[in-house]
Amino acid sequence: MTKTVYIDPATRVEGHAKLNIQFNDAGAFEKVEFQCYEPPRGFERLFIGMIGEEVPRLAAKICGICYSAHCVAAVQAIENAWGVEPPEDAIKLRELMLLANLLQSHILHFTFLAMPDFLCDNPQEKNFVGLLNKHKELVEASVKLRAVGQKLTEILGGRQIHPATVVPGGMTKSLNKDEVEKITANINEAKVLVETLKNCAEKVMEAKASLLEKFGKIDSHFLCLRQKQHLTLCNADLELSTRDGRIIVMKPEKYSKLVRERVVDYSFIKQPYLDETGLEDGLIRVGPLARVNRCEWNNKLLRKFDKAFPRPSQSTLAYNIARTIEIEECLKRIEEVINDGVGKHVRETVKPREGHGVGIVEAPRGLLFHCYSTDRQGIVTEANVIAPTTQNALAIEKSAEAAARERFAGKAYERITRDDLDSIEMVVRAYDPCLSCSVHLVRIKRGL
Amino acid sequence: MPSQETTGVALKLATLQLCGCSGCHISLLDVGQSLIDLVKNKQIQIKYSQILMDVKNLEEKIDILLVEGCVLTEHDEEILKDYTELAEKIVAVGSCACFGGPAAIANQFGRADVLKIMFPDSTFSLISNVPSHNLPTIHEFACPINIFVDVDFYVPGCPPESEILRDFLTAIVKGKGSFGYVKTVCDECPCKRTGESPSEIKRIIDVATLEPDKCLVEQGIICMGKMTMGGCGAKCPKAGAPCEGCRGFSLSLKEVSPSDAPEIKKALISSTERKNR
Ligand code: SF4
Ligand code: SF4
Numbered sequence: 064m065t066k067t068v069y070i071d072p073a074t075r076v077e078g079h080a081k082l083n084i085q086f087n088d089a090g091a092f093e094k095v096e097f098q099c100y101e102p103p104r105g106f107e108r109l110f111i112g113m114i115g116e117e118v119p120r121l122a123a124k125i126c127g128i129c130y131s132a133h134c135v136a137a138v139q140a141i142e143n144a145w146g147v148e149p150p151e152d153a154i155k156l157r158e159l160m161l162l163a164n165l166l167q168s169h170i171l172h173f174t175f176l177a178m179p180d181f182l183c184d185n186p187q188e189k190n191f192v193g194l195l196n197k198h199k200e201l202v203e204a205s206v207k208l209r210a211v212g213q214k215l216t217e218i219l220g221g222r223q224i225h226p227a228t229v230v231p232g233g234m235t236k237s238l239n240k241d242e243v244e245k246i247t248a249n250i251n252e253a254k255v256l257v258e259t260l261k262n263c264a265e266k267v268m269e270a271k272a273s274l275l276e277k278f279g280k281i282d283s284h285f286l287c288l289r290q291k292q293h294l295t296l297c298n299a300d301l302e303l304s305t306r307d308g309r310i311i312v313m314k315p316e317k318y319s320k321l322v323r324e325r326v327v328d329y330s331f332i333k334q335p336y337l338d339e340t341g342l343e344d345g346l347i348r349v350g351p352l353a354r355v356n357r358c359e360w361n362n363k364l365l366r367k368f369d370k371a372f373p374r375p376s377q378s379t380l381a382y383n384i385a386r387t388i389e390i391e392e393c394l395k396r397i398e399e400v401i402n403d404g405v406g407k408h409v410r411e412t413v414k415p416r417e418g419h420g421v422g423i424v425e426a427p428r429g430l431l432f433h434c435y436s437t438d439r440q441g442i443v444t445e446a447n448v449i450a451p452t453t454q455n456a457l458a459i460e461k462s463a464e465a466a467a468r469e470r471f472a473g474k475a476y477e478r479i480t481r482d483d484l485d486s487i488e489m490v491v492r493a494y495d496p497c498l499s500c501s502v503h504l505v506r507i508k509r510g511l
Numbered sequence: 512m513p514s515q516e517t518t519g520v521a522l523k524l525a526t527l528q529l530c531g532c533s534g535c536h537i538s539l540l541d542v543g544q545s546l547i548d549l550v551k552n553k554q555i556q557i558k559y560s561q562i563l564m565d566v567k568n569l570e571e572k573i574d575i576l577l578v579e580g581c582v583l584t585e586h587d588e589e590i591l592k593d594y595t596e597l598a599e600k601i602v603a604v605g606s607c608a609c610f611g612g613p614a615a616i617a618n619q620f621g622r623a624d625v626l627k628i629m630f631p632d633s634t635f636s637l638i639s640n641v642p643s644h645n646l647p648t649i650h651e652f653a654c655p656i657n658i659f660v661d662v663d664f665y666v667p668g669c670p671p672e673s674e675i676l677r678d679f680l681t682a683i684v685k686g687k688g689s690f691g692y693v694k695t696v697c698d699e700c701p702c703k704r705t706g707e708s709p710s711e712i713k714r715i716i717d718v719a720t721l722e723p724d725k726c727l728v729e730q731g732i733i734c735m736g737k738m739t740m741g742g743c744g745a746k747c748p749k750a751g752a753p754c755e756g757c758r759g760f761s762l763s764l765k766e767v768s769p770s771d772a773p774e775i776k777k778a779l780i781s782s783t784e785r786k787n788r
């Protein structure tokens with residue numbers, strides 16, 4: 064009889080998933096299924112029949128962690144469909160929103176979800192309460208840093224979560240002098256606080272070097288927006304780095320030509336893969352590791368990362384360190400945009416028209432696509448969302464499988480320990496999967 | 512409800528996520544230092560929270576269960592009922608748990624229609640392409656949690672602002688469940704109103720220069736403030752965006768109808784008339 068061990072629910076991840084670890088008749092490890100049982104809430108249907116200007120606010124509600132990414136990708140897609148260019152200053156405000164969102168999301172993951180695995184020993188203590196006892200400074204710095212991200216989102220979007228100010232044609236508000244000062248003060252504070260996180264990441268990198276490098280490692284292609292001199296979350300070309308070292312740059316709309324997807328009967332998430340290489344060799348990954356692998360930022364932690372995980376790195380657990388690098392780069396970029404100045408002209412009137420549009424941003428977890436078709440009056444007739452966790456779905460499963468294979472080599476089913484299972488979960492967690500988002504993808508159509 | 516302050520025993524709390532977006536959990540985390548202090552001072556003790564800790568199943572009695580999300584699957588329903596058995600008080604946190612939220616808007620189309628878009632090859636009666644192996648059945652309707660269990664407190668909002676959650680937690684530690692209540696969003700909106708009806712209803716994309724201090728409805732933009740339960744501090748109108756009613760209908764409404772906002776009704780009628788002319 065085949066046997067299955069369940070990790071149910073996967074904890075310290077967003078949304079509902081479990082891992083089914085399967086063993087054959089002889090009790091030897093066979094495979095892992097990453098099963099998402101978060102039901103599709105039906106956004107793709109909800110958008111149909113709505114006027115385009117209402118889409119960004121509803122789109123935010125796809126995810127309570129990366130709301131701004133959904134909001135901005137949606138508005139880009141609507142504007143693209145209507146042939147509209149928002150004013151320069153509105154584009155800046157939206158970039159700031161994406162950055163603020165990434166800041167809070169990355170810190171949430173790094174400190175509250177990921178670090179307990181590396182800093183707490185006792186399984187009962189692997190959470191923020193356990194962390195609070197031993198690493199009070201880290202928790203308190205992180206609470207403050209997250210608050211900085213949320214304060215910025217509130218200033219830019221009107222609310223901390225599910226922003227309200229994004230409309231086709233621009234933004235409903237700009238920044239006044241007070242708000243700019245507040246942002247600057249917050250960023251200055253954050254620049255000091257971030258040192259605590261960086262120190263922590265460095266220590267973990269030293270103490271667990273070989274675990275981070277090897278455990279759960281797989282071989283995949285990477286997709287991200289082309290990174291400029293700064294952390295780039297929007298308005299850039301798409302870049303595919305293949306397993307054999309080729310770099311292919313293309314217009315983001317080409318995505319649909321690149322990937323195919325498969326539906327598996329045990330999960331509500333579909334699994335895309337690179338068409339060119341087929342399912343077996345077509346694993347793709349998006350997110351912090353994909354971006355950091357391709358960046359040329361001037362960052363001290365990045366140089367240490369390079370030594371520990373020579374780029375392009377395939378180390379799954381290196382996602383955690385890549386995230387810390389991005390936190391610092393994110394603060395730098397916010398400062399840059401603010402110093403550059405944001406003017407008052409942030410909105411223009413817009414005429415809807417019949418059309419089809421695509422919006423692409425880097426969400427905290429990776430590439431996010433929104434596509435809409437509208438009719439002459441701007442009413443949505445078709446909607447499609449492809450979230451980062453969906454694109455990582457197959458890689459998550461394969462990484463968990465690689466980890467399980469290592470842990471269970473020569474080990475019979477009966478001798479599995481809690482520690483084994485926890486370690487497999489840790490690998491899944493490295494991707495910071497966000498399952499509410501992931502089931503809201505629809506079909507990948509040729510020609511999007 | 513015993514007050515933690517009089518008993519000195521930490522309130523045992525669990526958070527449960529059903530079908531939602533996690534935004535309510537994130538807002539709870541945004542309570543930030545005050546939440547950390549409640550934990551540190553042993554005023555509350557978190558016994559289960561899938562997103563924050565590794566406890567796989569809640570197996571003990573607790574004082575308070577905070578529920579995010581609506582009920583959309585068999586699994587949502589079962590776990591909600593099971594955990595409710597263990598909890599003294601049930602709190603519906605956020606508009607999904609209180610009223611159904613976004614998922615419930617899709618109820619009007621029928622679940623099969625929704626799933627058909629996700630998994631396009633499925634037919635109406637036989638949803639063959641929808642993955643089902645070992646997966647929970649999806650209900651026809653997304654429902655608020657009070658359809659299945661008795662709810663003690665409602666904290667609406669999409670998500671409830673973290674200030675609201677902070678005040679709620681502080682109140683509950685003191686043994687109280689309710690706190691300040693504002694009738695409508697208009698009641699706390701600083702925008703100036705003259706009482707005039709707008710001459711026509713406009714789409715927000717048609718007007719790039721809205722006057723920031725003037726009521727949106729009076730400028731022709733539909734804003735739900737007048738019908739919506741207050742408490743958020745009118746955050747959206749303050750940022751130049753209309754209220755979309757995320758906190759649900761104000762309890763002061765006798766019935767929900769356009770007559771609750773006569774100026775919108777009048778403007779709608781005059782806009783339609785103009786179009787028909
Ligand atoms: S109420 Fe809003 S924020 Fe809360 S889970 Fe539902 S959609 Fe998300
Ligand atoms: S209708 Fe909207 S803008 Fe006008 S007062 Fe009420 S909440 Fe404010």
Ligand code: SF4
Nearest residue numbers: 743747754755756757
């Ligand atoms: S103004 Fe309206 S939409 Fe905005 S937070 Fe308040 S109730 Fe929700």
